[in-house]
Amino acid sequence: MDENAIVTKDLTKRFKDLVAVDHVNINVKKGEIFGLLGPNGAGKTTMIRMLCTLTYPTEGTATVGGYDIVKEDGKVRELIGLVSEKMIMYDRLTAYENLKLFGKLYNIPKATLDERINHLLKLVHMEKWTKSQIGTFSTGMKQRINVIRALLNVPEILYLDEPTLGLDPQSTSEIREFIKKLNEENDTTIILTTHQMLEADMLCDRVGIIDKGKIVALDTPANLKRMVAGGNVTSVDVNVTNLTPEMTAALKDMRNSISVVQEGESHLLIRASGDDAFDDIVDTIRQRNGKIASIKSLEPSLEDVFLHITGKEMRAEVTKKVKTYDGGHGPGSRPARRGR
Ligand SMILES: Nc1ncnc2c1ncn2[C@@H]1O[C@H](COP(=O)(O)OP(=O)(O)OP(=O)(O)O)[C@@H](O)[C@H]1O
Ligand SMILES: [Mg+2]
Known part of the structure; x- marks a missing residue:
């Protein structure tokens, strides 16, 4: 068995003259939490979107779970879950109804689905809110539902695109705990994008630092920091x-x-x-x-690493991009075609 969950070969995405992802070669090991760390516009979401088969590369290839992201995109979708930057949920439906709706898109049998929803709601301490409308939730509560939504199909590989962006400290730490637990207990391979150094440091086994579409450094957080300490x-x-x-x-x-x-x-x-x-x-x-x-x-931070490698500061994100809306499926809601 291949020990790699994901392998990319010169993975590239161009938008006209802009090279958003530029010949990226990475291997993500099975069971690993892999971080993609980089500033706004570095190409993190574009990478994730290609690895989720939501957009095709303009050059290069990648395999996910051994399947080609272009030629075997259906197979890839069966293995993955995605928590995208934008929450796609229906404010007027309850937590349970939202989850059930997305579960149905995955063709999960009703009894299994009910069991999974209840189990997942408990795991994120949201069982009391099962029958409340999502529209009444805080951003942190919504994000907990959004995260478990990506787990309804019990994915082997989970993509988390800025999972704690715009959340309050308590929700942030709960989501981080949950990510760690999921990885430890279920051996789920996790790819996480963030521009929070602390998050990458706390959660990731290895971190790829991405700047202008290129991976400029890739190692364990400890080794990256050692590089700077000099x-x-x-x-x-x-x-x-x-x-x-x-x-x-x-x-x-x-x-x-x-x-x-x-x-x-x-x-x-x-x-x-x-x-x-x-x-x-x-x-x-x-x-x-x-x-x-x-x-x-006092160790050097990953922030120091970024500065050391790129010669520029990585400023913290201030804009809140998290939002929900009622109606319409965005690309993140695209279901996998399968029965379980
Ligand atoms: N559909 C698109 N059409 C044209 N340009 C795009 C498109 N999607 C992304 N880009 C551009 O590609 C670059 C990388 O964007 P991407 O969203 O992947 O960055 P990111 O690292 O996720 O940034 P952020 O931290 O802001 O989420 C940016 O310059 C962005 O403007
Ligand atoms: Mg992004």
Whole structure:
């Protein structure tokens, strides 16, 4: 058996003169959470749309579950679920009715469908809201329904296009927990697009950084960050409850000290080089009877990685793109033809 869920070969999509996805070669392993991280317009959604068979490549190929996305698109659709950027749900229908409607499009037998809907609603803690109209829900509640909608057909491969965009912190963390659980318990392969560094870092086994349609780096979050850290540098944030100017001066004088910056009354941000840097910092403070309330390593963020590779900042998304509407099927609602 192929251990890859997805393999792309020079996958390319052009819109007239614009190359939205530019000769992308990636392998997504079975059971992996793979992140596509990039700024607005990088080509993330276009990649997902090709891998979902919603649009064809202009050049190159890809297989999903071993099936060709163009020649065997029907087979591909049987394996996948998609949570697209835009929610496609009917405000005037209840949570249950919405799910049932989409389940019917998948030709899932009624009894199985009922069982699955109830099970999934419980998993996202929405069982109390089964009979309420979607139009009365908060964005976070709607997104939970939107996510489980993509799971009605029990997909092997799940695409999540910016699943937490525009959600409140509580819903964001619940959706992230759910994604992790789904991956751990069902071994679902997940491809997630995001421009939130934290999200990619928290959830993904590997991250492909995409900029202007090109994959500019691909590795585990830890390795990507290592790339930026460069050399053997330790960065820590230490909280010394009885911090004195003498302690700060001693830390600055350490032979391997690079920088010491004080924040507030008791916090120091310290960078030092060498294998013993961490011990040296702790020893220097303790020798002066400093009481260390906490000490934590400050890793470079994926944001630093993006800056390092592309030479530009990746600004956070501010526009809310999440929306629902009543009526009409967008491309995201395209059903797979099958019976289960
Ligand atoms: N149907 C289309 N016709 C023409 N241009 C398009 C079309 N779809 C996408 N594009 C362009 O392709 C580029 C990549 O768009 P895409 O939506 O894939 O980016 P993205 O990484 O998903 O961005 P975002 O973070 O804003 O969702 C953009 O420049 C976009 O304007
Ligand atoms: Mg997008």
